[in-house]
Structure formats: C-alpha cells, structure tokens
Amino acid sequence: MGRWEPNTRERLATAALELYGERGYEQTTVAEIARRAGLTERTFFRHYADKREVLFDGAGTLQELFVNAVAEAPESAAPIDAAAAGLEAVATVFTGRREHARQRHAVIAANAELLERELIKLASLSAAVADALRRRGVAEPAASLTAEAGVAVFKVGFELWIAASEERELSQSMRESLDELRAVIASGGTDGPTPRPRRRSSGRTPGGTSAGF
Amino acid sequence: MGRWEPNTRERLATAALELYGERGYEQTTVAEIARRAGLTERTFFRHYADKREVLFDGAGTLQELFVNAVAEAPESAAPIDAAAAGLEAVATVFTGRREHARQRHAVIAANAELLERELIKLASLSAAVADALRRRGVAEPAASLTAEAGVAVFKVGFELWIAASEERELSQSMRESLDELRAVIASGGTDGPTPRPRRRSSGRTPGGTSAGF
DNA sequence: ATGTTGATGGCAGTCACTGACATCAATAGT
DNA sequence: ACTATTGATGTCAGTGACTGCCATCAACAT
Incomplete structure (x- = not known):
C-alpha cells in the first residue's frame, strides 16, 4: 500500500464534477474540491493546470x-x-x-x-x-x-x-x-429556383451549445 | 466639453491591443492598459467584463x-x-x-x-x-x-x-x-470506389486557429 | 442656488494560480 | 540493515484578475 490514497487525479475529477453540479462552477473553490478529495489546493494545481481543466482529462x-x-x-x-x-x-x-x-x-x-x-x-x-x-x-x-x-x-x-x-x-x-x-450543403448553390427548406414539425428548440452570448 | 477625455472604451481597446502586441497578453496587466489610456484599473472593469473582452467589442x-x-x-x-x-x-x-x-x-x-x-x-x-x-x-x-x-x-x-x-x-x-x-462534402459518401483526394501542390501548412493543444 | 446624475477614483477583499522550500514513506543501492 | 534518492504531497508567501462599497465632482436640471 502506498503512502497516499491512490487515484489522486480521478478523485479530484470526481469531486470537481460533483461540486460543480451541486453548487455551480463559480460557487466552488479549488480548496473545496481538494478538501473533498482529501488533498490540498496546491496538489490540485499539480495535477490540473487550472480549475477548468479537471473536467477535460x-x-x-x-x-x-x-x-x-x-x-x-x-x-x-x-x-x-x-x-x-x-x-x-x-x-x-x-x-x-x-x-x-x-x-x-x-x-x-x-x-x-x-x-x-x-x-x-x-x-x-x-x-x-x-x-x-x-x-x-x-x-x-x-x-x-x-x-x-x-x-x-x-x-x-x-x-x-x-x-x-x-x-x-x-x-x-x-x-x-x-x-x-x-x-x-447539397440543397443550395443552384442559380435557378432553390428547393424550399423543410418546415419544422416538432416544437422543440434544441438550441446550440452556447449559453446565450 | 465633458469632464473627461472622450472615447473611453476605444482608448482602452487601443491601449490593450497595443500592449498585447508589444509585450504579450499575459505579460500585460490591466493596470498598465488603464494607465496608458489615462484611467484606472477600476474604470477598465466598468467598461469591459474582463481582460479578454476588450478585444471583442x-x-x-x-x-x-x-x-x-x-x-x-x-x-x-x-x-x-x-x-x-x-x-x-x-x-x-x-x-x-x-x-x-x-x-x-x-x-x-x-x-x-x-x-x-x-x-x-x-x-x-x-x-x-x-x-x-x-x-x-x-x-x-x-x-x-x-x-x-x-x-x-x-x-x-x-x-x-x-x-x-x-x-x-x-x-x-x-x-x-x-x-x-x-x-x-459532395465527394464522399458513395458506396463504390470514391474519388481520390486532390494531392496538395504547395508546401504551405496554414494550420488551424488553434495554437497547439 | 441647489439637488441629481453619471463617470470616475480609491480601497479593501476574495480567489485563481505560482514559486520556493519542507516533509516523509517508499525504493534502490550498498 | 543502513543510507541516499526519489516523488508526491504539504506549507507559505506572493501576484494579479476581478468585485463591492463609498467618495468625488463636473454637468445638468429644477
């Protein structure tokens, strides 16, 4: 058995995803993530370059x-x-x-x-x-x-x-x-009358990835 | 004539672009941008939400x-x-x-x-x-x-x-x-033999927007 | 003359992130 | 068994981005 608990990076990533989900990203401090993982803030930054990177392993x-x-x-x-x-x-x-x-x-x-x-x-x-x-x-x-x-x-x-x-x-x-x-891509680009777009049938508005900028 | 120099936002944007170009983004502090524009750091943040936004007016x-x-x-x-x-x-x-x-x-x-x-x-x-x-x-x-x-x-x-x-x-x-x-988009997607890609002629490697992640 | 407005300055504080140094179990080498 | 080295972690001080709060003061309205 090692000196420390194993899977340090994974523990940090899990704690971060949990906390970001529970209280939101901005309301979560790196110190809190580290504490939940049983580590210190400094150690977090040794494993992940910044507070965001922990979600993109x-x-x-x-x-x-x-x-x-x-x-x-x-x-x-x-x-x-x-x-x-x-x-x-x-x-x-x-x-x-x-x-x-x-x-x-x-x-x-x-x-x-x-x-x-x-x-x-x-x-x-x-x-x-x-x-x-x-x-x-x-x-x-x-x-x-x-x-x-x-x-x-x-x-x-x-x-x-x-x-x-x-x-x-x-x-x-x-x-x-x-x-x-x-x-x-194929439907456009002609010079004559172009095919009309398909009308939507569902009322769903999936939206893009952007959160509204 | 107003109490302060006009075009505050523009002055900040110009100063920022200059400094980011001269010394690099990271090596530039917001206080420096504000000083070059004849303002204070606090005023910078009243016009732009953060240090990056000043380039995206x-x-x-x-x-x-x-x-x-x-x-x-x-x-x-x-x-x-x-x-x-x-x-x-x-x-x-x-x-x-x-x-x-x-x-x-x-x-x-x-x-x-x-x-x-x-x-x-x-x-x-x-x-x-x-x-x-x-x-x-x-x-x-x-x-x-x-x-x-x-x-x-x-x-x-x-x-x-x-x-x-x-x-x-x-x-x-x-x-x-x-x-x-x-x-x-049109060239692919067929089931039979697909057209071979055009071979490149120039040695240029334009690369994408990404800076290498 | 006086009150209000709006852009700015000053200041204290939080937090992300970094550099330097200390700690200490495990491991290798002898 | 003893010792040196290694590597992951802890501790601490510091910088800079960003925010909240209050003060200032010329322009403007009343």
Missing part, C-alpha cells in the same frame, strides 16, 4: 482516437469519409457512459468559462484532424474545412444523442448528423 | 449583421444560401481594415485564453444564426448544422483572406471557402 484520448481512425482509413476513402471513420471510432468510447456524459454536459453548458474550454478542445481536435488529412495528401483549405465539418457533425450528433432516448447509440446520431449536413 | 455588431442578412434572404433561398448571404454581409465590414484584422488576429492566435474567447464568440454567432434559420422554418438539426457550416466557412475564409495578398477581397475568400466545403 479525456480530451487527449478522444483526439488520439479520432486522428488515428482518420489516418488508418482506406487510402481510397474521400476526406469526408475518413472524417466519418473518425466519428465512428470516437462514438464507441461513449457506449455505456451516457449518464456521465449527460451530467458533464449539463455542468459545462451552465458556465461560460467551461464552455470556452470545451470549445478550444474541439478546436484542437479540428486542427489535429486537419493535420491528419493533410498527411493523407488533402490540400488546404479542403483539409481544414473537412475537419471543421467533421467536428461540427460531432457536436450536433453528440447533442442529438444526449437528448435522445436511452436505447439510441451515439454512432447512429453521428450518422444522422452527417447525413443532414450532406443534405443541407 | 465588435462581436455583437458582427453577429447582428450576419443574423439580419440570414433573416432577410429571399424566402426561396435554401438554408445554406441564406447563410452565404450572411457571409457576404459580414465580409463588407472588413474592407479597408485588413491590417487591423491581421494585427488583432496575430495577438489572439498567440494566446490560448484569447483564442478561447474568440471561439465562444463564434459559437454564439453560430447559435444566433441557427436561431435565425429556425425562424425561417428550417428544422433541427439542419439549422444547427447549417449554422456550424457557415461559421466554419467564415473561419477558414477569414484565414485565407489574412494570408492572401493585399488586393484579395474577403468576400472572394468566403466564396472560395464555401465552394471548397461543397466540393469536400
């Missing part, structure tokens, strides 16, 4: 998964299909973690600083995917645009999944999101 | 422009074409401000906190555009995806413009970006 793994899937897609695959392979790969790691994802998503959506951090993680993901596409020989700006589109599909697909019923699988929502993007 | 106007153009696009226009109208509208306000845009962009790209703030402004823009599209009768998730695509085209188009020669107009870069997105 998995971002690196996610990015790695996405990038590897893009890199390993068949050489014959078009850029957007390589990105789609990345989405499929990423979707698998969320199976069975729906409740955790919901809770974390709610906490992040409730605070602008956390939202900012999430957005820069997604921007980092996009940049990494664009890089992987360039290594596949995709030119600019096609690589960046494909990556941005892929991440947009991820964002929207993720929110569809979170809002959906329990049986729904993330990969399904990702495919639905990608198909919608294809339809929406 | 125009974000509201930009969003308004974009949203209005989307709302006022012909009813017959497809969602993506309404978004394209927003891009055109936004492009006009940057004419003649290229150097300022370059300087500001360089400062933001050099610091993660500023980048985060820019990203949340773009997310807010995306949410507002999605809302405008919904008011046009576009259903979800098509509205959110169109808005995300539009903002992605804006981001990439903007960087193309900044990297391009002096004569280049922003609206040109926006159209180029949108055309590339259309091409990239």
Whole structure:
C-alpha cells in the first residue's frame, strides 16, 4: 500500500464534477474540491493546470482516437469519409457512459468559462484532424474545412444523442448528423429556383451549445 | 466639453491591443492598459467584463449583421444560401481594415485564453444564426448544422483572406471557402470506389486557429 | 442656488494560480 | 540493515484578475 490514497487525479475529477453540479462552477473553490478529495489546493494545481481543466482529462484520448481512425482509413476513402471513420471510432468510447456524459454536459453548458474550454478542445481536435488529412495528401483549405465539418457533425450528433432516448447509440446520431449536413450543403448553390427548406414539425428548440452570448 | 477625455472604451481597446502586441497578453496587466489610456484599473472593469473582452467589442455588431442578412434572404433561398448571404454581409465590414484584422488576429492566435474567447464568440454567432434559420422554418438539426457550416466557412475564409495578398477581397475568400466545403462534402459518401483526394501542390501548412493543444 | 446624475477614483477583499522550500514513506543501492 | 534518492504531497508567501462599497465632482436640471 502506498503512502497516499491512490487515484489522486480521478478523485479530484470526481469531486470537481460533483461540486460543480451541486453548487455551480463559480460557487466552488479549488480548496473545496481538494478538501473533498482529501488533498490540498496546491496538489490540485499539480495535477490540473487550472480549475477548468479537471473536467477535460479525456480530451487527449478522444483526439488520439479520432486522428488515428482518420489516418488508418482506406487510402481510397474521400476526406469526408475518413472524417466519418473518425466519428465512428470516437462514438464507441461513449457506449455505456451516457449518464456521465449527460451530467458533464449539463455542468459545462451552465458556465461560460467551461464552455470556452470545451470549445478550444474541439478546436484542437479540428486542427489535429486537419493535420491528419493533410498527411493523407488533402490540400488546404479542403483539409481544414473537412475537419471543421467533421467536428461540427460531432457536436450536433453528440447533442442529438444526449437528448435522445436511452436505447439510441451515439454512432447512429453521428450518422444522422452527417447525413443532414450532406443534405443541407447539397440543397443550395443552384442559380435557378432553390428547393424550399423543410418546415419544422416538432416544437422543440434544441438550441446550440452556447449559453446565450 | 465633458469632464473627461472622450472615447473611453476605444482608448482602452487601443491601449490593450497595443500592449498585447508589444509585450504579450499575459505579460500585460490591466493596470498598465488603464494607465496608458489615462484611467484606472477600476474604470477598465466598468467598461469591459474582463481582460479578454476588450478585444471583442465588435462581436455583437458582427453577429447582428450576419443574423439580419440570414433573416432577410429571399424566402426561396435554401438554408445554406441564406447563410452565404450572411457571409457576404459580414465580409463588407472588413474592407479597408485588413491590417487591423491581421494585427488583432496575430495577438489572439498567440494566446490560448484569447483564442478561447474568440471561439465562444463564434459559437454564439453560430447559435444566433441557427436561431435565425429556425425562424425561417428550417428544422433541427439542419439549422444547427447549417449554422456550424457557415461559421466554419467564415473561419477558414477569414484565414485565407489574412494570408492572401493585399488586393484579395474577403468576400472572394468566403466564396472560395464555401465552394471548397461543397466540393469536400459532395465527394464522399458513395458506396463504390470514391474519388481520390486532390494531392496538395504547395508546401504551405496554414494550420488551424488553434495554437497547439 | 441647489439637488441629481453619471463617470470616475480609491480601497479593501476574495480567489485563481505560482514559486520556493519542507516533509516523509517508499525504493534502490550498498 | 543502513543510507541516499526519489516523488508526491504539504506549507507559505506572493501576484494579479476581478468585485463591492463609498467618495468625488463636473454637468445638468429644477
């Protein structure tokens, strides 16, 4: 048995998610997180760069998964299909973690600083995917645009999944999101009369990720 | 004549951009910005919510422009074409401000906190555009995806413009970006052999907006 | 002449975050 | 078994972003 309780980082991350959920992000001090984890404030900052980062431990793994899937897609695959392979790969790691994802998503959506951090993680993901596409020989700006589109599909697909019923699988929502993007991009751009948009049927207003700026 | 020098907010914004450029964002204190503007730190925070916000005064106007153009696009226009109208509208306000845009962009790209703030402004823009599209009768998730695509085209188009020669107009870069997105989305998704990506010709590596996370 | 308003200054305080140094169990090396 | 090293943690002092509260004072209205 070690000198200290094990799983320090995980204990901090759990305590933080709990406290952010209970009292809100701003109303929680780092000292409180550390105390709940049985540690001191100074130790918190040795494990996480700042008060926000504690919620984004998995971002690196996610990015790695996405990038590897893009890199390993068949050489014959078009850029957007390589990105789609990345989405499929990423979707698998969320199976069975729906409740955790919901809770974390709610906490992040409730605070602008956390939202900012999430957005820069997604921007980092996009940049990494664009890089992987360039290594596949995709030119600019096609690589960046494909990556941005892929991440947009991820964002929207993720929110569809979170809002959906329990049986729904993330990969399904990702495919639905990608198909919608294809339809929406293909429908415009003609010079003659353009097809009218589909009228909405449900009264739902899902809203974006932004908390209202 | 008033009791104090006029254009307080503008003086603060100018001083901040200068100092962030000269010594870097982190190495600049709010007290220094205020002093250069002939004010005190306390007054800075009466005009700007935080140290980052001082660089984003125009974000509201930009969003308004974009949203209005989307709302006022012909009813017959497809969602993506309404978004394209927003891009055109936004492009006009940057004419003649290229150097300022370059300087500001360089400062933001050099610091993660500023980048985060820019990203949340773009997310807010995306949410507002999605809302405008919904008011046009576009259903979800098509509205959110169109808005995300539009903002992605804006981001990439903007960087193309900044990297391009002096004569280049922003609206040109926006159209180029949108055309590339259309091409990239249309090229994939088939079941049979997919078209091979265009190989890159230039050695340039434009990179994304992210500063390397 | 006087009261009100609005932008500013001054000041004390909280909290995120950092650098420097101390502690001490585990482990390696002898 | 003894000792040196290591590594995660604790302690403490300090900086700077940001806030609340109150004072100031020219402009303006009455």
